[in-house]
Amino acid sequence: MPRSARTSRWNAYWRLMRFDRPIGILLLLWPTWWALLLAGSGRPTLKNALIFTAGVVLMRAAGCVMNDMADRDLDQHVERTRERPLASGELQLREALGLFLALMLIAFLLVLLTNALTLKLALAGAVLASTYPFFKRFTHLPQVVLGIAFGWGIPMAFAAQTGAVPAVAWWLLTINAVWSVIYDTQYAMVDRDDDLAVGIKSTAILFGRYDVPVIAVLMAVMLSLLAAVGWQLGLGWPWYGALAVTAALFGRQLYLIRERGRAECFQAFLNNNWVGISLFLGLLLHFAVTGTYSG
Numbered sequence: 001m002p003r004s005a006r007t008s009r010w011n012a013y014w015r016l017m018r019f020d021r022p023i024g025i026l027l028l029l030w031p032t033w034w035a036l037l038l039a040g041s042g043r044p045t046l047k048n049a050l051i052f053t054a055g056v057v058l059m060r061a062a063g064c065v066m067n068d069m070a071d072r073d074l075d076q077h078v079e080r081t082r083e084r085p086l087a088s089g090e091l092q093l094r095e096a097l098g099l100f101l102a103l104m105l106i107a108f109l110l111v112l113l114t115n116a117l118t119l120k121l122a123l124a125g126a127v128l129a130s131t132y133p134f135f136k137r138f139t140h141l142p143q144v145v146l147g148i149a150f151g152w153g154i155p156m157a158f159a160a161q162t163g164a165v166p167a168v169a170w171w172l173l174t175i176n177a178v179w180s181v182i183y184d185t186q187y188a189m190v191d192r193d194d195d196l197a198v199g200i201k202s203t204a205i206l207f208g209r210y211d212v213p214v215i216a217v218l219m220a221v222m223l224s225l226l227a228a229v230g231w232q233l234g235l236g237w238p239w240y241g242a243l244a245v246t247a248a249l250f251g252r253q254l255y256l257i258r259e260r261g262r263a264e265c266f267q268a269f270l271n272n273n274w275v276g277i278s279l280f281l282g283l284l285l286h287f288a289v290t291g292t293y294s295g
Contacts (some may be wrong), residue, residue: 012085016068016096017103022271024064027183028056029174030276032153033281038168038233042287048160051110052153058110062103063129063149070133071097071200073219077121080191104129114160121159125152140206143188147180148173171229178222182215183272186257189265212257219250226279235286242282249275 010275018024032052036044072093085091102124111122114286130151133141151173158169179201188204189211196205209213230239253268 008090009068012090013095013099015089016065016099018059018064023273024061025057025278027180028060028150028153029053030170030273030280031151031179032056032157033280034248035154035157035169035172035286036161037280037283038172039158042284044157044161047113051160052157055107055110056153058103058107059125059129059153060292062100062107063132065096065100065103066130067133068202069093069100111156114156115163115164117163119161121152121156125149125156125292130154137201138208140201140203142201143181143184143203144177146184148175150180151176157187164232168229168233171225175222175225175229178218178225179272179275182218182222182267186253186265186269186272187212189257189260190269211260212254215257216254219254221245223250235283236290238285238289239282241279241285245282247274247279249278 014020036049036052040048068084068086071081076082076087081087086093086096093210106125108122111119128145132145132149133140135145139145154172154176155165155169158165185203185207186200191200192202192204204211223246226243226246227240229235230243249271255270256264256268
């Protein structure tokens with residue numbers, strides 16, 4: 001195979017895993033890192049930090065590959081996705097399946113470095129990663145399943161760090177599910193017309209003309225839950241400062257999507273990276289200042 005052809009094929013694999021668009025990795029990393037900080041009282045082990053960071057990258061890549069396998073026939077009819085490697089014919093289904101299995105195997109080997117409880121949770125996470133792309137075929141709430149799949153690293157992080165999954169882990173998972181509905185609805189608003197044409201379901205379609213008000217309500221719910229978690233755990237002023245920043249970022253997102261323009265909705269989606277950063281820094285600064293929490 002000529003070198004140019006090999007380069008093109010590796011580029012296709014790279015894009016199939018969405019490594020050219022790292023926003024998805026970041027939106028998975030932030031909640032996982034929140035969990036690691038809380039589980040480790042601000043000092044998670046380096047081993048767990050490395051395992052879960054690598055695991056997030058691998059599982060997000062695997063999820064993208066599975067998503068493109070599931071949607072390879074539909075992606076051809078959506079403006080934003082018709083050039084994806086499977087939809088365009090750059091890669092074949094068997095090549096994508098081989099890549100998916102390789103990614104899942106490496107992720108599984110990483111989990112073997114933790115403990116039995118984390119391994120059990122990982123098996124459930126593998127099922128979520130393998131099946132969530134298919135939910136858009138029969139429910140308008142695939143974003144909820146996505147939020148659980150994207151946040152499954154939260155209970156796993158607590159299990160690996162402490163050997164247990166306390167109530168706060170499930171609250172954080174719930175918060176992440178709400179957040180995922182927020183940002184993935186913004187993402188789905190970009191494709192709404194195309195999705196309607198090909199029969200793909202989403203919260204953007206379900207909410208219809210009430211999409212912006214519903215997103216605003218979900219933002220208020222998420223902020224309230226974050227404040228409740230902070231109060232329950234005795235988190236200090238850095239956490240509430242981070243919530244204030246998050247509220248301002250949410251306000252910016254609502255302003256962007258007010259007219260439902262495709263470019264603006266996508267900008268609002270990308271802006272959620274700053275939400276993840278602000279909450280992570282709030283936790284980090286809390287532990288730097290106080291060193292503890294009452295969880």
